[in-house]
Amino acid sequence: MSILVIAEHDNAELKGATLNTIAAVKAIGGDIAVLVAGAGCSAVADAAAKADGVSKVLLADNAAYEHQLAENVAKLVADLGKDYSHILAPATTTGKNMLPRAAALLDVQPISDIISVESADTFKRPIYAGNVIATVQSSDAIKVISVRTTAFDAVAAEGGSAAVESVDIADDAGVSSFVGEELAKSDRPELTAASVVVSGGRGMQNGENFEMLYKLADKLGAAVGASRAAVDAGFVPNDMQVGQTGKIVAPDLYIAVGISGAIQHLAGMKDSKVIVAINKDEEAPIFSVADYGLVADLFEAVPELEAKL
Amino acid sequence: MKVLVAVKRVVDYNVKVRPKADGTDVDTANVKMSINPFCEIAVEEAVRLKEKGVVSEIVAVSMGPKQSQEQIRTALALGADRGILVETDAELQPLAVAKCLKAIVDKEEPQMVILGKQSIDGDNNQTGQMLGALTGMGQGTFASEVVVEGDAVKVTREIDGGLQTVELKLPAIVTTDLRLNEPRYASLPNIMKAKKKPLDTTTPDELGVDITPRTKTLKVEPPAERQAGVKVADVAELVEKLKNEAKVI
Numbered sequence: 001m002s003i004l005v006i007a008e009h010d011n012a013e014l015k016g017a018t019l020n021t022i023a024a025v026k027a028i029g030g031d032i033a034v035l036v037a038g039a040g041c042s043a044v045a046d047a048a049a050k051a052d053g054v055s056k057v058l059l060a061d062n063a064a065y066e067h068q069l070a071e072n073v074a075k076l077v078a079d080l081g082k083d084y085s086h087i088l089a090p091a092t093t094t095g096k097n098m099l100p101r102a103a104a105l106l107d108v109q110p111i112s113d114i115i116s117v118e119s120a121d122t123f124k125r126p127i128y129a130g131n132v133i134a135t136v137q138s139s140d141a142i143k144v145i146s147v148r149t150t151a152f153d154a155v156a157a158e159g160g161s162a163a164v165e166s167v168d169i170a171d172d173a174g175v176s177s178f179v180g181e182e183l184a185k186s187d188r189p190e191l192t193a194a195s196v197v198v199s200g201g202r203g204m205q206n207g208e209n210f211e212m213l214y215k216l217a218d219k220l221g222a223a224v225g226a227s228r229a230a231v232d233a234g235f236v237p238n239d240m241q242v243g244q245t246g247k248i249v250a251p252d253l254y255i256a257v258g259i260s261g262a263i264q265h266l267a268g269m270k271d272s273k274v275i276v277a278i279n280k281d282e283e284a285p286i287f288s289v290a291d292y293g294l295v296a297d298l299f300e301a302v303p304e305l306e307a308k309l
Numbered sequence: 310m311k312v313l314v315a316v317k318r319v320v321d322y323n324v325k326v327r328p329k330a331d332g333t334d335v336d337t338a339n340v341k342m343s344i345n346p347f348c349e350i351a352v353e354e355a356v357r358l359k360e361k362g363v364v365s366e367i368v369a370v371s372m373g374p375k376q377s378q379e380q381i382r383t384a385l386a387l388g389a390d391r392g393i394l395v396e397t398d399a400e401l402q403p404l405a406v407a408k409c410l411k412a413i414v415d416k417e418e419p420q421m422v423i424l425g426k427q428s429i430d431g432d433n434n435q436t437g438q439m440l441g442a443l444t445g446m447g448q449g450t451f452a453s454e455v456v457v458e459g460d461a462v463k464v465t466r467e468i469d470g471g472l473q474t475v476e477l478k479l480p481a482i483v484t485t486d487l488r489l490n491e492p493r494y495a496s497l498p499n500i501m502k503a504k505k506k507p508l509d510t511t512t513p514d515e516l517g518v519d520i521t522p523r524t525k526t527l528k529v530e531p532p533a534e535r536q537a538g539v540k541v542a543d544v545a546e547l548v549e550k551l552k553n554e555a556k557v558i
């Protein structure tokens with residue numbers, strides 16, 4: 001079997017999510033080729049070539065792929081993917097945007113967000129906000145799969161020495177163009193990869209109060225997340241939302257501050273190793289998943305916690 | 310211009326579903342069914358575009374059992390003009406749904422198709438993107454803003470790193486994220502009016518679509534349960550436990 005992995009990157013750096021995806025591929029077994037589609041992205045291809053287990057890197061370096069426009073990249077993936085038994089990408093917003101489009105071009109029903117590999121055609125995935133785990137078997141000739149990165153430990157970034165081959169396909173579907181982007185800039189670790197996450201909810205009351213959480217996070221080397229309520233209320237930007245319809249995190253330590261614990265929020269964090277909840281309502285559902293619950297006013301508890309660390 | 314909106318019947322988001330004891334399926338007997346929240350946002354966006362004079366007609370489409378008429382009626386009460394039900398009791402996977410929608414797009418020739426980014430039961434997040442592939446249209450997924458300008462639409466998308474804006478030629482596909490809008494409540498007079506709006510029924514067969522499932526659910530099971538832990542008395546005890554018991558700081 002030969003398996004194609006779609007690399008996640010920003011033209012400069014290979015993203016860690018790719019290494020988690022390669023780990024899922026290793027669980028399936030087979031030769032691993034990594035596709036790096038982008039513009040001016042040869043450094044990414046070199047990094048992918050070093051990843052553990054990779055036997056080949058395909059580099060499609062073309063202006064049409066610069067911003068990962070799904071219309072263009074999906075066509076490339078479908079063209080190249082015909083020769084593979086499986087095509088996998090991380091279940092990031094980039095992967096989720098592109099992969100189903102590529103699958104439909106191949107007349108394949110993709111399998112989203114797998115959390116385990118049972119065999120080459122059978123996988124487990126959460127449905128209904130993680131309240132149910134389904135074991136799903138695919139009968140399609142090519143399996144197209146997105147991977148929940150928190151469910152697979154990343155392979156080593158170093159150690160491999162795969163060859164890099166250039167791909168000479170330039171698919172510009174001509175129906176979409178990139179206008180601009182506003183990316184959050186932060187010195188803190190990335191939410192989905194951080195080993196500690198501090199999240200705030202509606203209980204924070206406003207955006208200024210999140211400063212308290214940033215201070216706490218900086219002491220812990222943590223990333224900062226939020227509930228949907230905090231994002232909807234405009235306290236913090238959308239890229240901080242943790243949950244069923246936001247980001248999935250599974251850090252060693254998750255500290256939920258002023259978050260009630262709705263099932264949609266739990267869906268995004270309940271696989272964390274240790275969960276701490278700080279909430280003034282002792283009946284809050286978050287306490288039913290917390291290893292350590294502190295019933296307290298967050299405006300007193302959070303500064304005190306920060307001071308004691 | 311004409312807009313097609315896909316609306317799906319799903320288990321209400323307040324219901325905590327469980328697998329059946331024999332692990333063959335999810336127990337959905339007698340649970341409350343609703344319109345998928347992201348589809349409601351899709352209908353609202355179409356209605357707002359109509360109120361701005363950009364859109365002239367809104368067609369709400371659903372695929373599923375006869376009862377999906379209820380969700381189409383909800384869409385009509387929110388402001389859609391007519392409905393189409395593609396009726397089937399068979400299991401529908403996103404590829405099949407996308408193929409049915411493609412057949413309807415070919416007939417109706419809308420300038421825009423708005424879908425939810427994911428449905429809260431299957432959580433697949435696939436259908437809009439697959440419809441994009443089948444129709445060749447551009448796709449603005451996870452939209453938090455939609456602006457129609459002449460024969461193009463600018464879509465601001467919620468991505469992992471922040472926000473991205475793309476421009477798509479019309480006709481195009483949009484899938485909605487949570488922040489696109491806040492759906493209105495249907496008023497009683499509008500619910501009454503919706504009962505008189507046209508609702509056509511067709512079937513996958515009549516559309517010439519093969520809906521044979523490509524994947525099989527072998528088993529469903531509950532996730533590993535987390536045990537509730539302990540309540541700590543104060544911040545000092547919390548820090549002590551995190552250091553010495555959990556050893557995570």
Ligand SMILES: Cc1cc2nc3c(=O)[nH]c(=O)nc-3n(C[C@H](O)[C@H](O)[C@H](O)COP(=O)(O)OP(=O)(O)OC[C@H]3O[C@@H](n4cnc5c(N)ncnc54)[C@H](O)[C@@H]3O)c2cc1C
Binds near residue numbers: 227
């Ligand atoms: C389709 C859909 C998708 C969704 N997706 C997501 C998702 O991805 N992520 C997500 O998070 N939600 C999601 N939700 C929303 C979810 O249902 C809840 O509404 C949301 O998680 C609530 O956020 P919260 O806990 O911050 O707010 P609330 O439920 O209002 O809880 C606030 C908590 O703060 C506590 N509090 C208040 N003041 C203090 C204080 N001074 N000190 C200590 N504690 C205090 C209160 O006791 C309360 O428990 C979704 C909903 C729908 C319908």
Ligand SMILES: Cc1cc2nc3c(=O)[nH]c(=O)nc-3n(C[C@H](O)[C@H](O)[C@H](O)COP(=O)(O)OP(=O)(O)OC[C@H]3O[C@@H](n4cnc5c(N)ncnc54)[C@H](O)[C@@H]3O)c2cc1C
Binds near residue numbers: 402432433
């Ligand atoms: C064990 C199990 C058994 C199941 N059995 C059945 C069954 O017997 N019958 C059945 O119908 N389903 C069944 N399903 C559900 C079905 O498999 C999924 O709902 C299906 O895969 C569609 O995925 P999705 O809605 O998550 O797609 P997504 O891609 O997440 O949907 C995104 C958007 O596409 C649009 N859309 C999707 N589906 C429809 C639709 N039908 N009508 C209108 N718009 C739509 C909506 O705008 C929606 O917001 C079952 C699921 C499981 C897990």
